[in-house]
Amino acid sequence: MTQVALHHPCPPRRRFGLKTLLDAVSLYRQRGTLARLDARALEDIGITREQAEAEASRKIWDAPEFWQR
Template identity: 40%
Template sequence: MSRLVALTSPVTARVSLIARLAFALRVRQERRHLVQLDDHLLKDLGLSRDEVQAEAGRKLWDTPKR
C-alpha cells in the first residue's frame, strides 16, 4: 500500500501545480478584462480606475486565496 501512495504522490503534486497555474492564468485574464472596462462599468462594479490599475499590476503568482 505504501508503494502505491509513493507512486501517486508526485502525480498529485503535479496536478496541484497545474491547477494553481491554471487558476493564476484565469486571474490574470480577469485582471486584463477589468482594465478594458469603461469607467461607468467599473463604477457599477464599485471599483475605481486606480483600484483596477493596482490589481492589474499584481504579479502572476499574487492571486487571491480560494
C-alpha cells in the same frame, strides 16, 4: 468485492500542478479584463480606475488570500 479501510488518512497534498496553472491563467485573464473596463463598468462594480489599475498590475503569484487555502 474488496474494501480497503485506511486507519490513517493521507494528508492533503499541496495544491500544485495543472490546477494551479489554470488558476494563474484565469487570474491573468480576469485582471486583463478589469484593466480594459470603461468608467461606467467600473462604477457598476463599485471601484475606481486607480483601484482597477492597481489590481490589474499585481503579479500572477499575488493571488487573493482565499486561493491560498
